[in-house]
Amino acid sequence: MNNIDIVMQDAREAFESFRLLSPSERSSFLQKLAAEIEAARETLVQTAHEETNLPLPRLNGELSRTTNQLNLFARLIEEGSWVEAAIDTADKNRTPPKPDTRKMLLPVGPVVVFGASNFPFAFSTAGGDTASALASGSSVVIKGHSAHAKTSQLVFEAMQKAISKAGIHPFTVQHVLGSGSTVGKALVQHPLTAGVGFTGSFAGGKALWELANQREQPIPVFAEMSSINPVVLLQHTLQENAAALAKTYAASICLGMGQFCTNPGLLLAVKSDALDQFLTLLGKEIEQTAPQKMLHSGIHASYTKGLSEVLAQKGIEKIAQSAQQPGNGEAFPTVAKVNASVFMQNPHFREEVFGPYSLAVVCADKAELMNVLQSLKGQLTTTIMATDADVEANADIIALQTTLAGRIILNDVPTGVEVCASMVHGGPFPSTTDGRFTSVGTTAIKRWVRPVCFQGFKDTMLPDALKNNNPLHIWRIVNNEWTKNGI
């Protein structure tokens, strides 16, 4: 057996043990994970700072997000209704007799999680993919990201302490490092792997998805890939709020040096004096934004290349760049504009430039704006900046936006993704490989399960979630009625 074979055999063995834990045992383990990561906060944040160039306050916030996320999933599985238990009791007098059938969601088995470069904590080693997979009852193999390998290893060591304190199978979580094209590929191809979580580039995510589909038994890959997050700025709000909008959007475009999946990369509006005024103010804000170091040299090189390529396209006009020349490894905050007719003819403008860059698309009229929206690929988010009068006059634009993305935002910025039950951080292809699921929020757990129906089982043989007296006190659908009552 090679190394990956051993890792996946161990992961499978751990799964067989971990899946049998009660929800409260799993919940308690997730809380211990959060506690051990919290206990290592100072070292973790300092190490991540050195590896990623991200500022300490941001990393401290991200670490809190990570432990909050683990605790949120702990509460979710303690509450327990997420398993979608449904029960239809037997009716022996029917012709033909109706059997007793009971359904719930069960974990699929070892899950492979790829760490993300841009979130060393919240979307990496102990991030949302890992937290949701463990909550479901799956064991996890983490492929640490090379851009923050030390941080990843330290997070894993904290997790190992929690595993030891919880007294659960030592291979419930494993950690491997190495290249995506060898180690990553081998993990996705391994017959014992049952699901994959990934946050990163379109090329990387699509490659994993294709590998998974070529397996003898294909497996789901949940890759969150690329999105330019179109923002529609409507007429009255531009007239009334240009200065505030410029400040808000410059900050969102440059937040974390633009290294967010939800960065507003496209600003759409109908041409007007108010739009010109807004773009001038936005340019001034961008000029005042200082360049900062990007996550690593690869991302910096991509941004520099992507930016120069897009700015070389015919018909694009630079609005402004930071007044300060970027130093070594630093990103150059930039906004540009293009007419919608030019935008529509050049697919290059629809590609993500990952960094502090945004493109304003100036439309001749509302019809052209809707054509631009319709020409876009699937997105994680789309935003409407609008007054009440704007909303009333543009219901058709908003309806169109609903078909485009997983999250539709009114009068706010797309950056910032709340971790909660109603979040959708996912969207139609190519923003993710599977727009039916989210990688943020409690329903992220649904990626690692499948429904199983038990027919004619005796009460003692059934999982607790399906037993007559409802020992877990969860919400269930019993004979088509939602209830917490026993049978």
Place this chain on the structure above:
Amino acid sequence: MNNIDIVMQDAREAFESFRLLSPSERSSFLQKLAAEIEAARETLVQTAHEETNLPLPRLNGELSRTTNQLNLFARLIEEGSWVEAAIDTADKNRTPPKPDTRKMLLPVGPVVVFGASNFPFAFSTAGGDTASALASGSSVVIKGHSAHAKTSQLVFEAMQKAISKAGIHPFTVQHVLGSGSTVGKALVQHPLTAGVGFTGSFAGGKALWELANQREQPIPVFAEMSSINPVVLLQHTLQENAAALAKTYAASICLGMGQFCTNPGLLLAVKSDALDQFLTLLGKEIEQTAPQKMLHSGIHASYTKGLSEVLAQKGIEKIAQSAQQPGNGEAFPTVAKVNASVFMQNPHFREEVFGPYSLAVVCADKAELMNVLQSLKGQLTTTIMATDADVEANADIIALQTTLAGRIILNDVPTGVEVCASMVHGGPFPSTTDGRFTSVGTTAIKRWVRPVCFQGFKDTMLPDALKNNNPLHIWRIVNNEWTKNGI
């Protein structure tokens, strides 16, 4: 534009209108569909009988199943909680302020449904795929099956009457006929198609799935393909109930001339005198089963070829065939047996032979039986025939079965799939392309939707399911609590 272009443009236009109907309007439309099909019952059943060779009582039952299914979905969407509404209200005092986010499932758009050869009503034109897609708010394009094209056309005509009476968009449902490799392919590849439902062969389903994955924007294909539905017969029940088991299983193997996806194609047991006795009795029952006409000449030719190929494999031993030689187009009911060691070495034995055939696998001991189970691909169902003592002594076998299929059955036959909330008619690949979903039962609706999150929306802009006062009176998760209360 070619024909398929026109069809899909019309389907898209109908979707834009149909998705805006209220749940009760959609519910009422589904009931009208059921009523119009019921009104045409006599003609439909007679036509299907002529096209498929299926007996009239079976077809009458299947038609009732079809209308019951439509009415079940009508009740589901009238009740309304299936949209998984989740609401997290704003908290402006938090740092940073917490936004108001609200999530629900929305239909994905035009769905293409392929009729199945073996169920001219329940899995075809107005069958489960169509009923669930319409219930979700998607428009539907039906590709009628050539083996019962007239029936399909007549069902569609009944549906058109319902569309007309409901006064909804005339292209909400469309019907096309033609070959799978041209018309079917063009439908799956069309950019406006958003999802595909299919019940049929592994080759057919896999081909559609691959086409869908090769699109610029891949779409989900829910193909229910092939399954041999392993049945484990345990020691004590064989000793105590051999005669009854033989009768029950002979009937299940030959039900509908074996033309069910859930046909028990594999019988697993540890060698014993009781097993020999059971197999002898099973053989006698099979001998007494008369050959009947299969659905069409293609299926008959496949069965005859598949049967002779499997019976020619080394180490297989025929137990019995029908005492009556099959006539033109009739299937030859057959049971055979093979030792587990031979079974394990020849993957041919794991392939489905679609028809009244079942293979008994005689295992040396329990360990070998578990090896056989572990060697199987994903299945729709797996069954345990067992006394209480058997269950107690074989929890490990049952646990293993849970990982193998979408439905686990105790002391019953796998044929017969109840249409209800707790049904799972789906399973790991290759039994279906996506084991996370079911094609039978109310949760089949989840195949045609994706979640959308509305952030910061005003109450009047929100879909009814997400409005503060909960006008649809549905169950929702509000700030992590299940409730029907308004906000």
